[in-house]
Amino acid sequence: MTFINYASREINCKIVYYGPGLCGKTTNLQFIYDSTAPQAKGKLISLATEADRTLFFDFMPLELGTVRGFKTRFHLYTVPGQVFYEASRKLILKGVDGVVFVADSQEERMDANIESLSNLEENLRAYGYELMKLPYVLQLNKRDLPNVIASPDLTAELQRKGEPVIEAVASTGEGVFDTLKAVAKQVLTELRKS
Amino acid sequence: MTNSSIVLRESRYHHIKAMLARLRLDSSARLVVLVDKDGQQIAVHGELGDLDTTSLASLAAGNVAATGGMAKLIGENEFPTLSHEGEKESIHISVIGRVLLLVVFDDRSSLGLVKLRSKQISHELAKTFIEIEQESAAAAADGGALPFTGITDEEIDSLFSPAS
Numbered sequence: 440m441t442f443i444n445y446a447s448r449e450i451n452c453k454i455v456y457y458g459p460g461l462c463g464k465t466t467n468l469q470f471i472y473d474s475t476a477p478q479a480k481g482k483l484i485s486l487a488t489e490a491d492r493t494l495f496f497d498f499m500p501l502e503l504g505t506v507r508g509f510k511t512r513f514h515l516y517t518v519p520g521q522v523f524y525e526a527s528r529k530l531i532l533k534g535v536d537g538v539v540f541v542a543d544s545q546e547e548r549m550d551a552n553i554e555s556l557s558n559l560e561e562n563l564r565a566y567g568y569e570l571m572k573l574p575y576v577l578q579l580n581k582r583d584l585p586n587v588i589a590s591p592d593l594t595a596e597l598q599r600k601g602e603p604v605i606e607a608v609a610s611t612g613e614g615v616f617d618t619l620k621a622v623a624k625q626v627l628t629e630l631r632k633s
Numbered sequence: 634m635t636n637s638s639i640v641l642r643e644s645r646y647h648h649i650k651a652m653l654a655r656l657r658l659d660s661s662a663r664l665v666v667l668v669d670k671d672g673q674q675i676a677v678h679g680e681l682g683d684l685d686t687t688s689l690a691s692l693a694a695g696n697v698a699a700t701g702g703m704a705k706l707i708g709e710n711e712f713p714t715l716s717h718e719g720e721k722e723s724i725h726i727s728v729i730g731r732v733l734l735l736v737v738f739d740d741r742s743s744l745g746l747v748k749l750r751s752k753q754i755s756h757e758l759a760k761t762f763i764e765i766e767q768e769s770a771a772a773a774a775d776g777g778a779l780p781f782t783g784i785t786d787e788e789i790d791s792l793f794s795p796a797s
Contacts, residue, residue, distance in 0.1 A: 440637065440638060440639065440669070440671050440673075441638040442638065442639045442641070442669060442671075442673040442675075443638060443639065443641065443780065444641045444646065444675075445640070445642050445643050445646070446641065446643045446646035446647070447646075450780070450781070451673045453671060453672070453673075481685060481687045481688060482685055482687075482688050484688050484691065484692065495695060495699065498672075498688070498691045498692075498695075500691075503792045503793070504791070504792045506781070506784065506788050506789070506791070506792060507780050507781065507784065507788070508780070509780050509781075514672065514673070526702050527699060527702070530695070530698040530699065530701075531695075531698075533670070534669075534670070534672075620793050623792075623793070624789055624790075624793070627781065627784065627789045627792075628789065630638075630779070630781040630782075630784070631781055631782060631783060631784045
């Protein structure tokens with residue numbers, strides 16, 4: 440749900456990073472946080488377990504710049520990827536303006552990707568959203584690992600609607616900003632239509 | 634958009650700020666924050682200091698969402714108020730339709746007083762937000778009123794050149 444404030448001349452949008460456990464959602468946010476100038480970002484909040492697994496969500500506000508006199512601010516969230524955090528994962532999707540699905544490219548995580556993607560579609564539907572109509576990007580993460588599935592095969596399996604597909608190595612930052620740009624552009628383009 | 638955007642006009646914003654100022658005074662609170670249920674901060678009034686109200690807003694929404702989820706599990710629709718009492722500082726949150734009214738207070742006030750004053754202002758806030766939602770829906774229908782209507786690809790691209 441976009442929030443347009445004429446008094447402070449701000450537009451706020453919500454983007455959620457979704458995907459199976461350990462696919463690199465938090466790493467995406469961490470890289471964005473580490474690479475962004477202090478004046479463009481707020482704090483990175485991580486509600487994680489003692490073992491550094493996301494328990495509820497990570498959150499960081501990011502200001503991209505000004506268009507037509509309005510500051511554009513994106514609130515970036517991750518969901519907990521582990522299957523048993525289903526109840527809290529669903530809560531984070533409420534009011535979402537755009538989704539990034541972070542797929543783990545490793546062969547052994549293919550089933551987890553498919554399960555998580557189907558869970559995303561189901562949870563979106565519970566709020567009355569359709570993945571097919573939502574700004575959406577597919578990120579193929581961990582491309583640097585040796586046992587990855589070839590990108591065309593992974594894309595054939597996971598792409599839903601011709602969405603942008605971006606190869607990434609979130610730990611080094613490769614593809615991280617391209618992914619963010621791709622989803623943010625779609626969100627802003629949607630605002631043009633509204 | 635798939636869900637309704639909120640458009641907050643300046644006159645509404647100032648009216649809300651005035652309500653928050655009144656609540657803060659009446660409840661002797663340190664700070665009053667109005668937050669959308671999705672975690673967006675709408676307005677804030679009081680002793681800000683170096684408090685990160687953006688994070689506070691996001692966490693408050695997460696908190697309400699989590700307790701709301703627990704409420705549903707035990708057969709309740711939601712818990713309309715939440716209180717967290719600390720040694721020096723405390724927080725009281727009221728769920729009012731699609732917004733959350735968050736009051737931060739210390740020993741200059743009391744939970745009872747904050748609860749009472751929050752409840753007293755909740756009807757006025759609820760009414761205001763119903764009107765804001767109606768205005769937002771009308772603005773969405775009449776796309777010309779929104780700032781990004783007709784925005785060009787070049788304008789969108791210009792946002793990304795410094796970040797890359």
